[in-house]
Amino acid sequence: MFAESDLNARNKRVQGLFRMLFLMMTVLLIVPVAIILFTLVSKGGGVISIDFLFTNPTDGMTAGGIFPALLGTVWIVAVALLASVPLGVAAAIYLNEYAGDNWFTRLIQLAIINLAGVPSIVHALFGVGAFVIFFGFGTSILAASLTLAIMTLPIVIVSTRESLRAVPQAFREACWNMGATRWQTIRRIVLPNAISGILTGVILEVSRTAGETAPIMFTGAAFFLPFLPQGVFDQTMAMSLHLFVVATQVPGVPEELPFGVALVLIAMVLIMNSISIAFRMYLRGKKKW
Amino acid sequence: MPEASSTKLASTADFDRRDLDWYIDKVVQLIVFFAGISAIIFIIGIFVFITMEGLGFLFEDFTFKEFFLSPFWEPSDEDAPEYGILALIAGTASVTGLAMIVAIPFSLGAAIYIGEFATGKVRETLKVLVELLAAIPSVVWGFIGLSIMNPLIIDLFDVPVGLNVLNAGVILGLMAAPIMTSIAEDALKAVPDRYREAAEALGATRWQVIFKTVLPAAKNGLLGAVLLGVGRGFGETMAVLMATGHAVNIPGSLFDPVRALTATIAAELGETAVGSPHYQALFTIGIFLFIITFLINLTADLIVRGIRKG
Numbered sequence: 001m002f003a004e005s006d007l008n009a010r011n012k013r014v015q016g017l018f019r020m021l022f023l024m025m026t027v028l029l030i031v032p033v034a035i036i037l038f039t040l041v042s043k044g045g046g047v048i049s050i051d052f053l054f055t056n057p058t059d060g061m062t063a064g065g066i067f068p069a070l071l072g073t074v075w076i077v078a079v080a081l082l083a084s085v086p087l088g089v090a091a092a093i094y095l096n097e098y099a100g101d102n103w104f105t106r107l108i109q110l111a112i113i114n115l116a117g118v119p120s121i122v123h124a125l126f127g128v129g130a131f132v133i134f135f136g137f138g139t140s141i142l143a144a145s146l147t148l149a150i151m152t153l154p155i156v157i158v159s160t161r162e163s164l165r166a167v168p169q170a171f172r173e174a175c176w177n178m179g180a181t182r183w184q185t186i187r188r189i190v191l192p193n194a195i196s197g198i199l200t201g202v203i204l205e206v207s208r209t210a211g212e213t214a215p216i217m218f219t220g221a222a223f224f225l226p227f228l229p230q231g232v233f234d235q236t237m238a239m240s241l242h243l244f245v246v247a248t249q250v251p252g253v254p255e256e257l258p259f260g261v262a263l264v265l266i267a268m269v270l271i272m273n274s275i276s277i278a279f280r281m282y283l284r285g286k287k288k289w
Numbered sequence: 290m291p292e293a294s295s296t297k298l299a300s301t302a303d304f305d306r307r308d309l310d311w312y313i314d315k316v317v318q319l320i321v322f323f324a325g326i327s328a329i330i331f332i333i334g335i336f337v338f339i340t341m342e343g344l345g346f347l348f349e350d351f352t353f354k355e356f357f358l359s360p361f362w363e364p365s366d367e368d369a370p371e372y373g374i375l376a377l378i379a380g381t382a383s384v385t386g387l388a389m390i391v392a393i394p395f396s397l398g399a400a401i402y403i404g405e406f407a408t409g410k411v412r413e414t415l416k417v418l419v420e421l422l423a424a425i426p427s428v429v430w431g432f433i434g435l436s437i438m439n440p441l442i443i444d445l446f447d448v449p450v451g452l453n454v455l456n457a458g459v460i461l462g463l464m465a466a467p468i469m470t471s472i473a474e475d476a477l478k479a480v481p482d483r484y485r486e487a488a489e490a491l492g493a494t495r496w497q498v499i500f501k502t503v504l505p506a507a508k509n510g511l512l513g514a515v516l517l518g519v520g521r522g523f524g525e526t527m528a529v530l531m532a533t534g535h536a537v538n539i540p541g542s543l544f545d546p547v548r549a550l551t552a553t554i555a556a557e558l559g560e561t562a563v564g565s566p567h568y569q570a571l572f573t574i575g576i577f578l579f580i581i582t583f584l585i586n587l588t589a590d591l592i593v594r595g596i597r598k599g
Contacts, residue, residue: 111328113590125572241428
């Protein structure tokens with residue numbers, strides 16, 4: 001048996017100390033947010049009811065429900081997905097299945113990183129300049145959704161690419177050896193094996209799109225509308241902007257109303273994210289190769 | 290000779306079918322290529338469109354000295370409008386700076402704990418929690434600053450208003466920390482296990498392994514994480530709009546209200562006439578923000594790539 005030297009004991013103490021320190025830091029990162037979420041639930045929970053979700057705001061938005069905003073967010077997210085999912089998946093297919101490892105691919109990757117890093121308000125300016133004015137869509141669901149689609153494109157591309165990369169190369173080679181073209185291989189072998197991973201990324205994008213405010217403020221979302229949108233060229237209310245409006249722009253709002261709106265918004269986003277994470281874990285457990 | 294002709298026919302049909310597939314393959318390749326370069330097109334498009342809208346201002350009312358060095362942002366003054374963004378830059382910088390002071394130690398500490406100490410279920414749970422924290426929308430953070438932090442700061446520090454640098458900085462720090470934690474944890478994960486094994490074989494404790502081996506090896510990746518956090522804070526809009534107090538002001542203390550570059554655009558774009566100097570000046574701020582974040586992201590990318598090669 002070896003006796004423990006002084007140095008060894010000291011090292012162990014130092015290690016234990018740092019382990020505790022880092023654990024504390026992690027806990028301190030999470031606890032304030034837990035407290036905040038708890039406050040949101042305790043203050044806003046009382047407001048939420050089926051009526052709150054499915055009726056119009058009344059009395060100059062100081063009472064009533066959030067239905068037009070909820071429906072508007074669904075519109076905006078749906079149209080944004082229609083634009084960004086096909087484009088993002090195709091871009092990921094190019095990057096993973098066709099592009100070589102060269103300066104041009106690096107350039108595309110740099111553009112994707114930057115697209116994700118450009119401030120959301122700059123995306124809003126772009127949306128105003130390009131979709132509202134230049135293409136003449138006006139302030140509409142279409143303009144807002146396209147702005148968001150471009151902003152969230154990197155999420156789809158990156159997650160799709162990850163799931164394409166996870167399909168073993170041997171699958172492709174086997175298929176090529178049968179005489180299939182590249183596209184036949186991608187359609188019959190690669191995409192079916194990657195589809196659930198792609199879906200995970202899409203759910204993540206839904207949650208991100210639903211929560212964004214700045215890009216839709218000037219491109220299609222309105223403070224208040226007395227009617228529901230009928231098509232993509234109409235303006236609409238949206239959950240995220242509605243929270244901003246009832247929290248800062250409308251006088252005489254009862255204190256708990258914005259808490260209720262915030263709670264619904266955060267619940268939407270966190271539920272979407274949790275589904276995405278759960279789905280990913282399920283897939284990881286199921287993987288056969 | 291019916292037999293021969295039928296053989297010929299079959300082979301032509303075969304050939305045609307393969308031909309069609311070949312064409313489809315080429316068309317698809319073209320389509321995905323254009324989708325692939327769309328990110329480049331969009332980045333250029335963003336720059337072109339915001340420059341186009343801001344161009345009139347750049348040519349007429351813009352002077353470098355006034356724009357960057359004047360602390361007066363008074364675009365709606367009828368007689369002598371002033372377009373100085375110095376106070377706005379100071380606002381953005383002070384809030385982002387405080388946010389980083391809050392976020393850097395906690396996110397790096399959390400990344401080290403999650404990446405190097407935690408194992409199994411604990412690790413998975415913490416990673417999921419961090420991911421969920423990163424998903425909270427910025428308008429919700431702004432609302433938290435407005436309705437929870439604001440009264441808290443008034444109570445704690447006995448100041449009349451709680452919407453100031455401190456509020457926005459803490460909110461922004463809490464917001465940026467989860468993202469920085471995940472990126473930093475990725476950087477730690479990128480350090481090969483053989484480094485750790487070699488150090489442990491020499492008798493190093495876990496802590497010595499981390500401090501003497503893993504951290505130096507992951508240095509660039511961690512720096513990249515910090516830079517991305519800075520970029521994030523710089524570009525954040527809704528949270529700083531709601532929590533800073535939104536007063537044009539070069540802050541002298543943590544309890545001064547300030548106004549950020551991004552928030553100025555968000556607050557004023559709706560009330561300006563399209564094409565007016567004020568409207569164009571807001572787009573010029575947009576160009577400035579675009580260039581700064583582009584440079585930050587580029588630097589972060591180059592630093593992170595640097596280690597991959599080494």
